[in-house]
Amino acid sequence: MFPDSKIPEGPLAEKWDKHKFNVKLVNPANKRKYDVIVVGTGLAGASAAASLAELGYNVKAFTYHDSPRRAHSIAAQGGINAAKNYQNDGDSVYRLFYDTIKGGDYRAREANVYRLAQVSVNIIDQCVAQGVPFAREYGGLLANRSFGGAQVSRTFYARGQTGQQLLLGAYSALSRQVAYGKVKLYTRTEMLDVVIVDGQARGIITRNLITGEIEQHAGHAVVLATGGYGNVFYLSTNAKYSNATAAWRAHKKGAYFANPCFTQIHPTCIPVSGDYQSKLTLMSESLRNDGRVWVPKEKATAERLRKGEIRVNDIKEEDRDYFLERKYPAFGNLVPRDVASRNAKMMCDEGRGVGSSGLAVFLDFADAIKRNGADWVSQKYGNLFDMYAKITGENPYEQPMRIYPAVHYTMGGLWVDYNLQTTVPGLYATGECNFSDHGANRLGASALMQGLADGYFVIPYTIGDYLAQTPPKPVTTEHPAFKEAEAEVRARVQKLMSINGTRTPDDFHKALGHIMWEYCGMARTAEGLQHAKAEIQKLRREFWSDLKLVGTEAEMNQALEKAGRVADFLELGELMVDDAYHRNESCGGHFREEYQTPEGEALRDDENFTYVAAWEYTGDNQVSALHKEDLRFENVKLTQRSYK
Amino acid sequence: MAGSNPNAKPMNLTLKVWRQKNRNTQGGIVDYQVKDISPDMSFLEMLDVLNEDLLRKGEEPVAFDHDCREGICGSCNLFINGRAHGPEPGTTTCQLHMRKFNDGDTITIEPWRANAFPVNKDLSVDRSAFDRIIQAGGYISVNTGGTPDANEIPIPKEIADRAFEAATCIACGACVASCKNASAMLFVSAKVSQLALLPQGHVERKSRVENMVAQMDKEGFGACTNIGSCAAECPVGISLENIAILNREFLSAKATSNNLA
Ligand SMILES: Cc1cc2nc3c(=O)[nH]c(=O)nc-3n(C[C@H](O)[C@H](O)[C@H](O)COP(=O)(O)OP(=O)(O)OC[C@H]3O[C@@H](n4cnc5c(N)ncnc54)[C@H](O)[C@@H]3O)c2cc1C
Ligand code: SF4
Numbered sequence: 011m012f013p014d015s016k017i018p019e020g021p022l023a024e025k026w027d028k029h030k031f032n033v034k035l036v037n038p039a040n041k042r043k044y045d046v047i048v049v050g051t052g053l054a055g056a057s058a059a060a061s062l063a064e065l066g067y068n069v070k071a072f073t074y075h076d077s078p079r080r081a082h083s084i085a086a087q088g089g090i091n092a093a094k095n096y097q098n099d100g101d102s103v104y105r106l107f108y109d110t111i112k113g114g115d116y117r118a119r120e121a122n123v124y125r126l127a128q129v130s131v132n133i134i135d136q137c138v139a140q141g142v143p144f145a146r147e148y149g150g151l152l153a154n155r156s157f158g159g160a161q162v163s164r165t166f167y168a169r170g171q172t173g174q175q176l177l178l179g180a181y182s183a184l185s186r187q188v189a190y191g192k193v194k195l196y197t198r199t200e201m202l203d204v205v206i207v208d209g210q211a212r213g214i215i216t217r218n219l220i221t222g223e224i225e226q227h228a229g230h231a232v233v234l235a236t237g238g239y240g241n242v243f244y245l246s247t248n249a250k251y252s253n254a255t256a257a258w259r260a261h262k263k264g265a266y267f268a269n270p271c272f273t274q275i276h277p278t279c280i281p282v283s284g285d286y287q288s289k290l291t292l293m294s295e296s297l298r299n300d301g302r303v304w305v306p307k308e309k310a311t312a313e314r315l316r317k318g319e320i321r322v323n324d325i326k327e328e329d330r331d332y333f334l335e336r337k338y339p340a341f342g343n344l345v346p347r348d349v350a351s352r353n354a355k356m357m358c359d360e361g362r363g364v365g366s367s368g369l370a371v372f373l374d375f376a377d378a379i380k381r382n383g384a385d386w387v388s389q390k391y392g393n394l395f396d397m398y399a400k401i402t403g404e405n406p407y408e409q410p411m412r413i414y415p416a417v418h419y420t421m422g423g424l425w426v427d428y429n430l431q432t433t434v435p436g437l438y439a440t441g442e443c444n445f446s447d448h449g450a451n452r453l454g455a456s457a458l459m460q461g462l463a464d465g466y467f468v469i470p471y472t473i474g475d476y477l478a479q480t481p482p483k484p485v486t487t488e489h490p491a492f493k494e495a496e497a498e499v500r501a502r503v504q505k506l507m508s509i510n511g512t513r514t515p516d517d518f519h520k521a522l523g524h525i526m527w528e529y530c531g532m533a534r535t536a537e538g539l540q541h542a543k544a545e546i547q548k549l550r551r552e553f554w555s556d557l558k559l560v561g562t563e564a565e566m567n568q569a570l571e572k573a574g575r576v577a578d579f580l581e582l583g584e585l586m587v588d589d590a591y592h593r594n595e596s597c598g599g600h601f602r603e604e605y606q607t608p609e610g611e612a613l614r615d616d617e618n619f620t621y622v623a624a625w626e627y628t629g630d631n632q633v634s635a636l637h638k639e640d641l642r643f644e645n646v647k648l649t650q651r652s653y654k
Numbered sequence: 655m656a657g658s659n660p661n662a663k664p665m666n667l668t669l670k671v672w673r674q675k676n677r678n679t680q681g682g683i684v685d686y687q688v689k690d691i692s693p694d695m696s697f698l699e700m701l702d703v704l705n706e707d708l709l710r711k712g713e714e715p716v717a718f719d720h721d722c723r724e725g726i727c728g729s730c731n732l733f734i735n736g737r738a739h740g741p742e743p744g745t746t747t748c749q750l751h752m753r754k755f756n757d758g759d760t761i762t763i764e765p766w767r768a769n770a771f772p773v774n775k776d777l778s779v780d781r782s783a784f785d786r787i788i789q790a791g792g793y794i795s796v797n798t799g800g801t802p803d804a805n806e807i808p809i810p811k812e813i814a815d816r817a818f819e820a821a822t823c824i825a826c827g828a829c830v831a832s833c834k835n836a837s838a839m840l841f842v843s844a845k846v847s848q849l850a851l852l853p854q855g856h857v858e859r860k861s862r863v864e865n866m867v868a869q870m871d872k873e874g875f876g877a878c879t880n881i882g883s884c885a886a887e888c889p890v891g892i893s894l895e896n897i898a899i900l901n902r903e904f905l906s907a908k909a910t911s912n913n914l915a
């Protein structure tokens with residue numbers, strides 16, 4: 011039996027209101043008797059921790075960063091969606107809902123997505139009240155832009171630094187609760203396990219990253235807001251420290267992992283320049299509003315370009331192939347991310363890629379500069395152009411940017427019900443850490459929206475329902491489950507320290523990244539995936555016999571931190587491959603070469619795969635058990651996505 | 655694979671790196687050689703090369719803080735050849751690229767030095783004092799829910815833009831590290847002026863500035879003597895105008911304080 015997804019009955023538009031009415035409430039005087047552990051202080055975690063503390067719960071907030079303000083959320087550039095319809099251009103809660111369901115290629119839950127669209131409007135109000143300096147028009151009202159292929163302007167932004175400003179807003183709310191003593195903040199503290207007492211999440215085990223101390227923490231409920239797992243690919247646009255350890259540890263303690271193979275590859279990133287490359291930098295999607303994507307028409311031209319025999323500005327207009335405009339006349343350069351990424355790959359596979367590696371396409375602003383002037387372009391994209399110039403040493407005002415797709419976001423994550431509760435009672439997951447709202451592909455500017463929706467407006471209600479049914483007795487770390495979990499964590503850390511082999515954690519991470527990108531990246535095949543599975547297993551064995559670490563575990567040891575995270579990636583990677591192998595269809599970010607339309611577009615199999623794949627951990631080196639949550643579409647009709 | 659500049663030659667460098675086991679021990683400079691450094695590498699990628707090398711040889715890698723590697727999280731903080739974030743103006747350490755250096759160079763790499771930023775290990779320092787200053791008042795006191803519609807209070811674009819500029823501080827601490835008094839005025843002023851400029855922040859402006867300044871003093875940051883090296887070295891261009899705003903806010907708060915105590 012699949013666990014109940016707890017979607018409320020009734021018409022779509024009334025579900026959330028009804029649910030809020032039906033959930034149990036914790037008596038205000040009792041709230042201070044409950045301790046809630048929040049792991050992660052990015053957008054999803056900081057907003058949850060602050061809001062729960064405001065309600066009166068005692069919150070303990072954990073982050074491995076030195077400050078909550080440094081979470082990966084800080085790097086989000088483009089913006090945050092909300093169905094405010096301030097532009098009077100036909101937006102509505104229903105349209106945002108519809109776009110998100112369609113954009114996700116019909117692999118998300120209707121009820122969750124509708125709720126997300128509903129609360130999106132409150133997020134903007136909340137952030138403005140906190141002092142988030144969104145972009146404004148001359149009249150003093152908020153500005154919007156259209157983003158990521160949306161046909162309405164519903165994206166709120168703060169220049170190219172929206173994530174920064176939203177996170178600083180949530181961080182300020184969190185800081186206020188720290189000052190009031192309602193949140194106790196644990197920085198540079200990494201959660202390494204969940205503690206389950208009588209089938210319910212009752213605490214966590216952590217390691218202090220400065221002293222190496224292993225500690226136990228108890229709470230009546232645990233919220234994981236620990237971000238996505240894109241770094242399983244080694245190279246991604248995620249921050250270097252982003253990792254899957256918290257989610258993976260929870261998975262191994264009973265939380266199902268949903269749709270792990272749904273990863274998003276972002277089309278506009280700065281290409282890899284050498285094998286020392288440590289991360290990839292996103293060039294905001296907004297650039298596609300004015301930049302035109304092209305490669306040379308002829309393979310031979312591309313070859314000469316790569317060898318440095320000709321320069322890009324020598325290539326005549328008629329010898330350029332603006333492939334997105336050619337193939338998708340209606341959406342042109344603004345097709346969704348998965349479509350844009352796959353097409354760039356196709357061009358490079360055909361041998362028409364540019365840059366010395368041949369793994370890049372051009373993003374050209376010459377027309378925009380001609381039309382509106384370099385000043386206008388600089389006003390709009392100045393900081394992105396500067397960043398590009400800093401990293402590549404090239405001037406994008408004079409020659410087109412080179413871009414290539416890169417791993418950016420993970421739609422998969424811990425399975426949660428409508429209350430954001432995982433399959434472990436008392437354990438919740440919010441933000442990018444859960445799988446809930448984006449189906450097989452996420453729309454631009456919707457991750458920030460989801461993280462804040464979960465943290466500010468969903469979890470504060472839904473966690474109350476659980477706590478109201480939990481006696482308000484103090485929780486302690488006395489139960490033997492804490493000692494056991496701590497012993498396991500210690501044993502694992504010591505095992506890592508004692509292997510004494512020859513290869514560094516980064517070396518293994520890079521090797522894993524290569525396998526994942528090659529076989530479980532932009533295009534996948536059954537054969538390739540099977541090969542990848544064997545390779546990952548082999549690499550995992552090598553890891554546990556040939557890892558090299560130095561120093562001790564009782565001090566700051568960054569290589570040890572890294573090793574623990576790589577160990578978890580090596581297990582998660584295999585599950586991703588299994589998931590991609592089992593899903594015999596193409597949808598959204600999951601493209602199986604065997605399943606495509608004659609035009610090369612993703613071909614879904616709605617008959618057989620309109621479900622969430624939720625994987626249950628069954629033991630080390632065992633095959634995970636697959637559970638299916640059927641997705642029922644009562645409000646939208648499933649259609650083949652078309653951006654022609 | 656070559657990068658954007660196929661003709662750029664790899665470099666060999668001498669690094670003089672501050673090594674310190676932990677907060678309670680003395681540190682010192684240790685010399686290292688790194689070879690075949692591509693000019694297209696970032697500074698931190700160059701340190702990755704060093705660290706991989708050290709680890710393989712069984713020596714302890716150099717601890718340093720970093721995360722986003724795109725100049726926005728504020729984690730990276732190296733004092734390179736006597737300058738916070740190195741030689742390139744308006745650039746964080748992670749966005750500094752090796753093409754700014756030459757083959758054969760000697761590069762000195764030290765942590766931020768300030769009493770309020772104790773060293774954790776090697777190049778990593780503890781900047782939690784910044785968090786405590788924000789906790790003292792760097793917020794607008796609104797709870798989740800019950801806020802008015804976002805367009806209810808129009809804010810002139812110029813004001814909103816100025817508030818945004820102030821709000822872009824990444825809390826890296828370069829201002830403190832560059833100041834001979836180790837003053838945190840630029841950091842504090844950035845938050846004070848962001849919130850003082852916005853109408854939402856007006857209600858609490860007096861107590862905010864008083865409490866944040868009091869916390870800053872308590873953390874052991876030095877006094878501001880208007881030298882301006884903070885703003886000169888700030889990677890995101892937080893301007894001295896913010897310090898002027900802070901001083902104005904502080905004086906008027908003192909004159910007409912709402913703090914009853
Ligand atoms: C370059 C870039 C640009 C983006 N731009 C946009 C955009 O314009 N619009 C948009 O909507 N989305 C954007 N996204 C996506 C979006 O930024 C993220 O999905 C979102 O910020 C994730 O927020 P989060 O709170 O879930 O996780 P994160 O911000 O990743 O926070 C994770 C938190 O968990 C903590 N943590 C993790 N594991 C542990 C552990 N084991 N122990 C203790 N603490 C732990 C971390 O310290 C951190 O505090 C972008 C992403 C990237 C990479
Ligand atoms: S004011 Fe500038 S230098 Fe100082 S902490 Fe902020 S960003 Fe860093």
Ligand code: FES
Pocket residue numbers: 719720721722723724725726727728729730746747748749
């Ligand atoms: S690593 Fe984030 S600013 Fe440098």
